[in-house]
Amino acid sequence: MISSIDELIQKMISGDKRALGKIITLMEENSSSSAYIISQIYALTGKAYIVGITGPPGSGKSSIVDKLVSCYRNENLKVGVIAIDPTSPFTGGAILGDRIRMKSHYTDRDVFIRSMATRGNLGGLSRATSDAIKALDAFGSDIIIVETVGAGQIEVDIVKVADTVIVISVPGMGDIIQTLKAGIMEIGDIFAVNKADLDGVEKCILEIKMMLELSENKNGWIHPIVKTFGNRDDGANELYEAIKNHRKYLLESGHHEKKKIMRGKADLINILQNLFIKNLYDVISEEEMEEFGKKIANREKDPYEIIEEIIPRLKKFL
Amino acid sequence: MPERKLRILIAKPGLDGHDRGAKVVARALRDAGMEVIYTGLRQTPESIVETAIQEDVDAIGLSILSGAHNHLFKKVIELLNNEGANDIPIFGGGIVPEEDIPYLKHIGVKKIFGPGTNTEDIVAYIKEMTNK
Numbered sequence: 182m183i184s185s186i187d188e189l190i191q192k193m194i195s196g197d198k199r200a201l202g203k204i205i206t207l208m209e210e211n212s213s214s215s216a217y218i219i220s221q222i223y224a225l226t227g228k229a230y231i232v233g234i235t236g237p238p239g240s241g242k243s244s245i246v247d248k249l250v251s252c253y254r255n256e257n258l259k260v261g262v263i264a265i266d267p268t269s270p271f272t273g274g275a276i277l278g279d280r281i282r283m284k285s286h287y288t289d290r291d292v293f294i295r296s297m298a299t300r301g302n303l304g305g306l307s308r309a310t311s312d313a314i315k316a317l318d319a320f321g322s323d324i325i326i327v328e329t330v331g332a333g334q335i336e337v338d339i340v341k342v343a344d345t346v347i348v349i350s351v352p353g354m355g356d357i358i359q360t361l362k363a364g365i366m367e368i369g370d371i372f373a374v375n376k377a378d379l380d381g382v383e384k385c386i387l388e389i390k391m392m393l394e395l396s397e398n399k400n401g402w403i404h405p406i407v408k409t410f411g412n413r414d415d416g417a418n419e420l421y422e423a424i425k426n427h428r429k430y431l432l433e434s435g436h437h438e439k440k441k442i443m444r445g446k447a448d449l450i451n452i453l454q455n456l457f458i459k460n461l462y463d464v465i466s467e468e469e470m471e472e473f474g475k476k477i478a479n480r481e482k483d484p485y486e487i488i489e490e491i492i493p494r495l496k497k498f499l
Numbered sequence: 500m501p502e503r504k505l506r507i508l509i510a511k512p513g514l515d516g517h518d519r520g521a522k523v524v525a526r527a528l529r530d531a532g533m534e535v536i537y538t539g540l541r542q543t544p545e546s547i548v549e550t551a552i553q554e555d556v557d558a559i560g561l562s563i564l565s566g567a568h569n570h571l572f573k574k575v576i577e578l579l580n581n582e583g584a585n586d587i588p589i590f591g592g593g594i595v596p597e598e599d600i601p602y603l604k605h606i607g608v609k610k611i612f613g614p615g616t617n618t619e620d621i622v623a624y625i626k627e628m629t630n631k
Contacts, residue, residue: 201553206555268534272531276525276526276529276537277535278536284542288546288549294550296554
């Protein structure tokens with residue numbers, strides 16, 4: 182049953198789901214496999230449109246994804262979904278439960294859903310998310326929806342992979358100061374206020390509106406604010422239209438090209454960072470790190486002193 | 500090289516009313532450092548097999564309380580065969596009478612964990628089974 186990587190890549194490109202599943206696993210396990218796979222498929226990527234969904238835990242991201250998938254399927258588009266959940270910082274384990282909300286698409290041959298755990302990555306995505314997007318793209322997905330972990334204020338990496346970012350809010354999560362803070366509220370192209378049958382929905386919308394009015398609108402895109410419901414379809418259709426409009430705006434205004442360049446840069450920096458961390462652990466063992474930790478803790482040395490010692494050892498990678 | 504991360508699907512086929520046991524197992528596997536894809540109640544064999552393939556899991560755990568285990572396990576195994584995915588091992592739990600276990604093993608279920616099983620035993624078994 183063990184196929185070579187090249188065989189898997191060929192099968193994946195021809196539409197084999199099992200091969201795609203295995204390719205994503207390889208990408209998650211090991212960045213050198215990622216490098217090889219990407220080198221083989223890169224020319225085939227760049228065709229899919231990427232929609233990012235972010236928002237706090239329990240705000241209804243997965244349910245919204247489920248409804249958007251239905252909208253795209255009505256147009257007979259092939260959809261890929263990547264849903265990210267957190268890895269335990271203590272055990273390294275994870276419960277990946279976003280699929281539960283996407284039941285209606287489990288057996289649809291043109292929907293591929295993959296759950297990924299953050300595996301220590303900050304920013305709301307996992308290290309391999311951007312690679313997995315490329316795999317789904319080469320597989321032939323027309324639309325790829327990426328659902329971040331339940332986000333706090335700084336999990337903003339989605340903006341580095343998505344064409345359109347939807348920020349989901351729910352009524353009752355805090356006053357206007359929350360919308361004025363830097364971070365997640367700055368990255369939305371579209372705002373969805375979910376669970377819009379709850380009290381406080383108008384206030385929530387007003388606060389987002391005020392936040393948007395206060396921020397400088399440099400590029401002429403007017404951010405829509407859409408009411409959505411986990412248990413009804415009307416809001417989802419409106420959200421779907423808003424994504425379409427944003428896509429049209431990006432193409433017509435030339436912002437799509439700029440976005441792609443920004444993404445290329447972000448991808449590069451992300452890979453370099455990960456490579457650096459990996460090399461760091463190749464040079465310095467976990468035990469030695471522990472020793473450094475001890476020295477720092479009992480004030481034998483300060484962290485900057487230790488870094489001075491480490492840097493020369495890393496030179497061969499620079 | 501860090502240990503390979505195990506990905507396990509925990510699913511409940513059929514019409515069971517609750518999934519407490521499945522959740523306890525999912526949580527135990529999580530605490531053992533595994534990634535658990537949890538799909539909740541009332542799954543069809545088709546959806547379980549599709550999920551296993553898309554998520555590229557190392558094993559499938561099915562929890563069945565309804566008494567329809569003979570039928571449901573068989574169906575899942577058949578579908579895995581059709582998809583060329585019969586290398587994914589299946590284990591089970593729930594309420595399965597002793598006398599049905601030989602049949603289930605015969606059709607390819609690796610192991611049945613009955614009520615009262617220690618979760619540590621399940622973790623140990625999965626680690627051993629997937630360590631090919």
